[in-house]
Amino acid sequence: MRVHQYVYFALFSRYTSAEEMARWLGVEPDEVTVRGGRGAEPVRPVSHSWKIVCREPDLRVDEQVSRVLDRLRPHTGRIAELAGRLRAEDAEHGGAVFEVVRRLDGHEGNPPRSLSSTVDPGSPREPNLLGWHLDLDVRCFLTATGAALDVDEYDMT
Template sequence: MHVNQYAYFALFSRSTPATEMAAVLGLEPDETTVRGSRRTEPKAIPVSHCWKIVCREPRLRVDEQIARIMQRLAPHTTAIAALASRLNTDGEGYGAVLEVVRYFNNQDAQQHDRSDPAAKGPNPLGWHLDRDVLDFLQATGAALDVDEYDMTPDYAED
């Protein structure tokens, strides 16, 4: 099975730009979006400002990716919690989220053969959240969102 996955922690706001979030936190994001910005591809227009700390390192389980993110965020927990609470006043869908995105059967992704005991790398299919991550999510009021996509080609239409 081919698996491509990544995780990120994000702060979203209708009115507070990512640059201001970074200044408040004293932590530069890995990625940002600007509400209402226009790009040539894709044609989506972000509905919110977004500040993200991301881990896209291949060959890591999701919990290992999250641990890398948490190493960077943990020293800023109090500031993140205060900012997330303020951003949450923008309305539903604003505030903080820990996002996990996984694509299964993506031919460009890492391959994991469960039947081969000599297969190199960790099993990317299982993961967990430890108490420190759960405490961080509680402290910051962050949601956990897990998106999983089956990229198996649909041969029925051929």
């Protein structure tokens, strides 16, 4: 079995564009998303997202989270302020989220390392990608910014 995973931190809003978020924070996003409504013309965007992402393979989730937080920590105060403003605009469609996305795949192909490693735990050759944790520093960042933690796991076997 193989695991494909990535993490991202996103600020999202129905009314504030990712460009406005970037300008306000002074931080350019790795990715921007605009999702539109499915109704008749004119289509009004349902959600704008500003994202900092880690898609580096062969890292555990907690290592990917650390890479993202290393980039965000210097901006925690402004992120918290903006996330609060986005929530105040629209409590249902505004705020912050830290997302973990994992796909467990039964295909051998050429994807990242296997979940079922035969190497001793702690070996630098083949990390066990199945387990992960969030330390106090991560939880403090989530609390400070008011970010939800969302974990999506897909069993593709």
